Amino acid sequence: MxxxxxxxxxxxxxxxxxxxxxxxxxxNEPLLFEIGDTHHSGVDLPDVEISPDRLGGFERKSALDxxxxxxxxxxxxxxxxxRLNHSIDGGFYPLGSCTMKHNPRLNEKMARLPGFADIHPxxxxxxxxxxxxxxxxxSHWLMTLTxxxxxxxxxxxxxxxxxxxxxxxxxxxxxxxxxxxxxxxVPESAHGTNPATAAFLGYIVKTIPAREDGxxxxxxxxxxLTSDVAAIMLTNPNTCGLFEPxxxxxxxxxxxxxxxxxxxxxxxxxIMGVVRPGDLGIDAMHINLHKTFSTPHGxxxxxxxxxxxxxxxxxxxxxxxxRKDGSGLExxxxxxxxxxxxxxxxxxQMGMYVRALTYMLSHGADGLAQAAKDAVLNAxxxxxxxxxxxxxxxxxxxxxxxVLFDDSFLDGTGVTTLDFAKALIDEGxxxxxxxxPLVVHGAMLIEPTESESKQTLDQFCDVMLDLADDARxxxxxxxxxxxxxxxxRRLDETRAARQPVLKxxxxxxxxxxxx
Amino acid sequence: MRYLxxxxxxxxxxxxxxxxxxxEALFSAVPENALQKAPLDLPSHAAEFMVEAHMRALAARxxxxxxxxxxVGAGAYRHHVPASVDHLxxxxxxxxAYTPYQPEISxxxxxxxxxxxxxxxxxxxxxxxxxxxxxxxxxxxxAVLMARRLTKRRKIILSGGxxxxxxxxxxxxxxxxxxxxxxxxxxxxxxxxxxxxDEDTAAIVVQTPDFYGHLRNVKVAAxxxxxxxxxxxxxxxxxxSLGLLEAPGALGADIVVAEGQSIGxxxxxxxxxxGLMATKKEYIRQMPGRLCGETVDANGERGFVLTLSTREQHxxxxxxxxxxxxxxxxxxxAFSIHMALLGEAGFVRLARLNHxxxxxxxxxxxxxxxxxxLNKTFFNEMTIRLPKPGAEVIETLAARGILAGVPASRLVSxxxxxxxxxxxxxxxxxxxxxIAALVSGLExxxx
Numbered sequence: 003m004x005x006x007x008x009x010x011x012x013x014x015x016x017x018x019x020x021x022x023x024x025x026x027x028x029x030n031e032p033l034l035f036e037i038g039d040t041h042h043s044g045v046d047l048p049d050v051e052i053s054p055d056r057l058g059g060f061e062r063k064s065a066l067d068x069x070x071x072x073x074x075x076x077x078x079x080x081x082x083x084x085r086l087n088h089s090i091d092g093g094f095y096p097l098g099s100c101t102m103k104h105n106p107r108l109n110e111k112m113a114r115l116p117g118f119a120d121i122h123p124x125x126x127x128x129x130x131x132x133x134x135x136x137x138x139x140x141s142h143w144l145m146t147l148t149x150x151x152x153x154x155x156x157x158x159x160x161x162x163x164x165x166x167x168x169x170x171x172x173x174x175x176x177x178x179x180x181x182x183x184x185x186x187x188v189p190e191s192a193h194g195t196n197p198a199t200a201a202f203l204g205y206i207v208k209t210i211p212a213r214e215d216g217x218x219x220x221x222x223x224x225x226x227l228t229s230d231v232a233a234i235m236l237t238n239p240n241t242c243g244l245f246e247p248x249x250x251x252x253x254x255x256x257x258x259x260x261x262x263x264x265x266x267x268x269x270x271x272x273i274m275g276v277v278r279p280g281d282l283g284i285d286a287m288h289i290n291l292h293k294t295f296s297t298p299h300g301x302x303x304x305x306x307x308x309x310x311x312x313x314x315x316x317x318x319x320x321x322x323x324x325r326k327d328g329s330g331l332e333x334x335x336x337x338x339x340x341x342x343x344x345x346x347x348x349x350x351q352m353g354m355y356v357r358a359l360t361y362m363l364s365h366g367a368d369g370l371a372q373a374a375k376d377a378v379l380n381a382x383x384x385x386x387x388x389x390x391x392x393x394x395x396x397x398x399x400x401x402x403x404x405v406l407f408d409d410s411f412l413d414g415t416g417v418t419t420l421d422f423a424k425a426l427i428d429e430g431x432x433x434x435x436x437x438x439p440l441v442v443h444g445a446m447l448i449e450p451t452e453s454e455s456k457q458t459l460d461q462f463c464d465v466m467l468d469l470a471d472d473a474r475x476x477x478x479x480x481x482x483x484x485x486x487x488x489x490x491r492r493l494d495e496t497r498a499a500r501q502p503v504l505k506x507x508x509x510x511x512x513x514x515x516x517x
Numbered sequence: 518m519r520y521l522x523x524x525x526x527x528x529x530x531x532x533x534x535x536x537x538x539x540x541e542a543l544f545s546a547v548p549e550n551a552l553q554k555a556p557l558d559l560p561s562h563a564a565e566f567m568v569e570a571h572m573r574a575l576a577a578r579x580x581x582x583x584x585x586x587x588x589v590g591a592g593a594y595r596h597h598v599p600a601s602v603d604h605l606x607x608x609x610x611x612x613x614a615y616t617p618y619q620p621e622i623s624x625x626x627x628x629x630x631x632x633x634x635x636x637x638x639x640x641x642x643x644x645x646x647x648x649x650x651x652x653x654x655x656x657x658x659x660a661v662l663m664a665r666r667l668t669k670r671r672k673i674i675l676s677g678g679x680x681x682x683x684x685x686x687x688x689x690x691x692x693x694x695x696x697x698x699x700x701x702x703x704x705x706x707x708x709x710x711x712x713x714x715d716e717d718t719a720a721i722v723v724q725t726p727d728f729y730g731h732l733r734n735v736k737v738a739a740x741x742x743x744x745x746x747x748x749x750x751x752x753x754x755x756x757x758s759l760g761l762l763e764a765p766g767a768l769g770a771d772i773v774v775a776e777g778q779s780i781g782x783x784x785x786x787x788x789x790x791x792g793l794m795a796t797k798k799e800y801i802r803q804m805p806g807r808l809c810g811e812t813v814d815a816n817g818e819r820g821f822v823l824t825l826s827t828r829e830q831h832x833x834x835x836x837x838x839x840x841x842x843x844x845x846x847x848x849x850x851a852f853s854i855h856m857a858l859l860g861e862a863g864f865v866r867l868a869r870l871n872h873x874x875x876x877x878x879x880x881x882x883x884x885x886x887x888x889x890x891l892n893k894t895f896f897n898e899m900t901i902r903l904p905k906p907g908a909e910v911i912e913t914l915a916a917r918g919i920l921a922g923v924p925a926s927r928l929v930s931x932x933x934x935x936x937x938x939x940x941x942x943x944x945x946x947x948x949x950x951x952i953a954a955l956v957s958g959l960e961x962x963x964x
Binding site for chain 2: 030031033034035038039040041042043044045047048049050051052053056057058060061062063064066067068069070071073076077079080081083084085086087088089090091092095097100102104105106108110111112113114115116117118119120121122123124125126128129130131132133135136143146147158159160161162164165169172173193194195197198199200201202207244245246247249250273275276277278281282290292298299300301302303304305306320335336342343344345346347348349350351352353354356359360362363364365366367368369371372373375376378379380382383385386387399400401402423424427432433438452453454455456483485488489490491492493494495497498499502503504505506
């Protein structure tokens with residue numbers, strides 16, 4: 003084991019140091035528990051005497067065993083760890099369906115104003131009128147951009163929004179005595195959250211196959227629209243990166259059958275300011291503020307998934323919601339009439355509301371539409387530059403904000419989509435979304451967003467074409483061994499799942515496993 | 518527009534490569550009548566300083582916790598967050614990364630999550646923790662569903678001491694479920710759940726400290742649940758309490774759900790927060806949410822990956838344990854950094870200091886004529902009964918710049934018995950001067 007100057011182990015393995023260039027700046031970082039101990043602390047607090055009188059005999063007796071670091075040690079630990087991450091600020095991040103756009107720093111600054119960050123959800127509403135006004139303005143933007151009647155802000159992320167939207171649909175149907183509707187139609191190209199949400203609420207999921215051209219088959223939808231269908235969950239633009247050309251016809255058929263149209267709004271970035279989903283006939287749609295409206299993804303959240311609702315579903319919105327009260331705003335926090343109840347404590351992701359509203363005000367209606375158009379332009383530019391070499395399963399329509407390729411261009415090369423993606427890492431790019439959607443073989447879904455310059459797109463396309471050439475020239479080593487220049491080589495995911503190690507333990511505390 | 522890199526010339530050049538006349542032509546799949554033609558009734562783009570002025574004006578209309586004496590708790594708590602925490606989480610590599618689906622270039626996030634899971638497992642006294650859920654309330658609903666999957670039983674009993682919002686979230690998730698039993702609010706801290714457990718019970722849900730601040734006997738609840746083959750779900754809304762109180766895992770809890778906001782995260786008017794969930798090893802495969810696990814890379818070096826994803830929606834679709842996808846990564850990071858800065862020594866001191874400040878507050882309140890303190894036990898939060906409606910007193914004091922707590926009636930709307938109750942919290946930030954201001958305010962209002 004080699005040691006660095008601080009005397010910390012730098013390697014726990016035995017492999018060759020592949021990443022020779024730049025490796026000095028990317029050290030392996032030990033775990034917090036290998037650096038800190040239970041005595042060190044980066045917070046100065048008095049050690050006060052307390053009496054056991056009001057603790058009812060419930061004081062802690064078991065060990066905590068939490069490692070502590072002083073501030074300089076903590077800074078180094080987390081700065082070093084951070085450098086092992088790819089990020090949007092650090093490089094292109096063309097993850098399809100994830101909308102990795104630039105996160106403006108004004109948003110961060112505004113969210114940290116004490117008037118937003120340091121207010122409590124249960125302090126008197128008379129003391130938080132500015133916060134309610136943020137919610138009101140955000141609601142106005144979302145309803146105007148979508149041409150819908152209401153919006154429920156509180157869902158914590160896209161999947162939570164789906165849950166709320168489907169709960170509202172269920173409640174609306176039960177209210178008119180149609181609780182027998184137990185089937186939800188989900189196209190096979192849908193995000194996994196759609197069928198998971200429907201099943202979560204006890205619905206039977208019926209899959210609608212995609213057509214040859216990557217869009218939803220209207221006649222298949224019509225055929226499936228029996229009297230027990232509660233709703234269709236349709237993503238538009240869909241996960242093949244295509245606008246559903248017959249979406250209005252689908253909406254009409256769904257409504258005629260007495261069902262509702264839930265639209266997965268994960269791809270709203272392609273059409274904001276250009277198409278209002280309300281004009282397409284949707285009844286409910288979640289909007290991922292962490293995709294379309296630039297709130298940071300933060301390594302996996304927090305998100306925010308407000309749901310816009312049609313006139314028909316508006317009465318079934320959950321609490322809390324806002325109501326004009328003379329000169330001020332009132333927060334309705336208890337169920338009235340048909341409202342759903344509550345799907346989270348408090349009022350949702352205020353920190354995200356502030357960021358999203360800041361972003362909207364920065365762009366304005368004109369800027370949002372231009373952003374959508376540039377996102378579509380960028381995806382089509384990549385499509386145009388790569389078409390002919392990469393295989394396009396659905397060439398008939400222009401791409402929207404993302405472009406989908408399959409792996410047939412790799413036939414006979416011995417290189418898989420996974421290998422190809424890992425080779426991109428060695429070129430400094432984050433891979434595209436792989437193996438999703440499920441409707442094509444070896445999917446590669448590329449979403450550039452509007453934030454990327456032509457120069458970046460050209461670099462990316464040059465690399466993609468070079469990789470494709472190399473794969474076809476039989477240089478499979480560049481792919482199957484990749485990545486070679488990342489902080490880690492390929493990781494053994496099978497081992498992680500077969501022998502789960504989900505927390506750090508002292509060696510002496512680990513039971514000896516028989517191997 | 519400062520966030521859009523293309524010049525008009527570049528757009529034209531790109532359209533040339535695409536072979537389209539205009540960007541609008543790329544929207545040809547959109548039905549003509551669905552294209553937005555008239556300008557939307559929304560403002561146009563604005564300079565950074567103009568947007569900032571707009572947002573600052575809105576922020577200025579709110580009374581921040583730091584603006585005066587502050588005793589509001591009831592599920593969200595004002596604590597000091599070290600400056601280094603916010604500095605670190607704003608680093609681009611943390612802030613602008615996605616979910617770590619490509620582990621080779623996401624080891625920072627993954628190792629942090631592994632450390633976070635370890636910290637959460639240790640403070641709760643459980644075998645394993647997940648990589649976070651949205652918040653404590655949705656985590657409670659997820660735990661209830663998890664208990665049903667584990668026991669294959671239906672009945673769920675929620676203690677009257679459970680935070681009313683948490684109860685409401687479980688109710689919404691289990692809409693109209695006859696097997697969900699929600700016990701009446703128990704402001705006096707009375708035990709109410711144990712004799713309701715039977716052979717059909719999947720789980721009981723007990724919060725400690727409970728909504729009114731009382732410490733509940735987890736061991737007794739665990740024994741009673743286990744005697745009937747039911748699971749015990751323990752909810753903790755003030756995670757700092759775990760620095761002073763026995764870990765639920767050491768007392769027999771099967772699933773622990775906590776709101777982690779107190780560590781590393783601001784009040785944020787209710788979100789984003791971070792839900793913690795921990796359980797026993799044998800229950801991992803029914804646990805919702807992401808899990809990070811240790812493994813090795815092709816060189817045999819230690820590394821971390823998201824694992825056991827066959828529980829999750831992107832693999833299992835309608836057979837997943839939950840529909841959760843995006844969770845609270847950055848809030849989990851803030852939690853983990855703050856917890857690392859505290860360490861055991863700091864976490865214990867912080868918890869003791871919170872309790873000590875609450876004892877000073879309780880003593881001061883008990884001396885105010887007309888106030889009855891309901892708690893014999895508490896951690897940093899307590900309930901008092903006033904001779905007047907609580908909501909009225911809170912409003913009057915707020916007008917004087919004192920945020921004196923939460924009227925119980927704000928959360929429990931259907932019970933006249935709670936109308937005169939207010940719930941107050943003290944933390945390390947509660948000064949003697951704050952308490953003196955509160956006491957004199959209360960004395961005046963109640964006189």
